[in-house]
Amino acid sequence: xxxxxxxxxxxxxxxxxxxxxxxxxxxxxxxxxxxxxxxxxxxxxxxxxxxxxxxxxxxxxxxxxxxxxxxxxxxxxxxxxxxxxxxxxxxxxxxxxxxxxxxxxxxxxxxxxxxxxxxxxxxxxxxxxxxxxxxxxxxxxxxxxxxxxxxxxxxxxxxxxxxxxxxxxxxxxxxxxxxxxxxxxxxxxxxxxxxxxxxxxxxxxxxxxxxxxxxxxxxxxxxxxxxxxxxxxxxxxxxxxxxxxxxxxxxxxxxxxxxxxxxxxxxxx
Ligand code: HEC
Numbered sequence: 001x002x003x004x005x006x007x008x009x010x011x012x013x014x015x016x017x018x019x020x021x022x023x024x025x026x027x028x029x030x031x032x033x034x035x036x037x038x039x040x041x042x043x044x045x046x047x048x049x050x051x052x053x054x055x056x057x058x059x060x061x062x063x064x065x066x067x068x069x070x071x072x073x074x075x076x077x078x079x080x081x082x083x084x085x086x087x088x089x090x091x092x093x094x095x096x097x098x099x100x101x102x103x104x105x106x107x108x109x110x111x112x113x114x115x116x117x118x119x120x121x122x123x124x125x126x127x128x129x130x131x132x133x134x135x136x137x138x139x140x141x142x143x144x145x146x147x148x149x150x151x152x153x154x155x156x157x158x159x160x161x162x163x164x165x166x167x168x169x170x171x172x173x174x175x176x177x178x179x180x181x182x183x184x185x186x187x188x189x190x191x192x193x194x195x196x197x198x199x200x201x202x203x204x205x206x207x208x209x210x211x212x213x214x215x216x217x218x219x220x221x222x223x224x225x226x227x228x229x230x231x232x233x234x235x236x237x238x239x240x241x242x243x244x245x246x247x248x249x250x251x252x253x254x255x256x257x258x259x260x261x262x263x264x265x266x267x268x269x
Pocket of ligand 1: 201210232
């Protein structure tokens with residue numbers, strides 16, 4: 001990196017660092033780069049099949065090398081940015097969950113190798129005038145690459161959605177963590193449940209107010225004024241923003257104590 005702990009050594013780099021700070025972080029770049037490969041590889045496979053079947057005429061013959069080129073560029077970009085995310089994953093995937101990272105890594109290499117084989121085949125078949133010289137191998141190759149891309153996308157998605165690889169600063173969940181610790185400290189200090197619950201509900205606490213309205217009057221989320229059952233809360237939020245392991249029943253009870261002080265308005269009573 002250009003910046004050390006004591007700040008930029010070269011003042012003229014300041015504007016550049018400003019630009020870099022505004023840039024998406026590495027995982028976002030990997031997500032963006034992979035899209036090219038994800039689109040171009042199946043497209044190339046389709047064009048390749050169509051041409052070999054002798055259909056599509058000059059348009060398909062002309063389009064195929066572009067799709068192939070885009071596939072190879074997409075694979076190279078995915079690989080380069082993927083190596084950067086690899087570093088992030090080292091400190092994100094707990095214990096043996098790194099197996100997912102390993103499979104994702106080697107599958108990426110396998111897809112790249114198969115794509116290069118397909119490129120080689122394309123080049124040779126062009127030189128031979130597009131004859132069906134390997135009618136079995138090439139379809140298998142193309143299907144393998146496309147299946148590989150789908151599995152690869154699934155594994156990459158799991159690394160992010162289940163294990164949180166590349167979720168910058170903990171994403172929205174960071175507010176859940178800080179909001180809950182503020183609430184628990186307030187309760188432990190003897191603050192009344194209604195006062196602590198009101199604080200937790202606000203935009204500065206757990207942030208319920210940002211969706212349910214400052215007075216729980218309903219915004220893009222339904223009104224909660226008058227109180228709600230904890231099961232309603234769990235049904236909607238426990239596998240999302242507010243896991244049970246973080247927001248306890250006692251935490252919700254404090255919020256509900258405050259909700260009960262509010263006059264119910266809107267559709268629900
Ligand atoms: C990001 C927006 C968002 C935030 C933040 C949020 N909610 Fe919700 N909440 C929703 C939406 C949307 C629904 C309705 C979903 C549905 O019913 O399928 C909902 C539903 C609920 C319900 C069920 C309502 C009912 O009538 O069944 C409860 C209870 C609830 N939220 C409590 C909370 C609490 C407490 C907080 C803060 C700790 C909170 N929510 C934060 C969006 C949010």
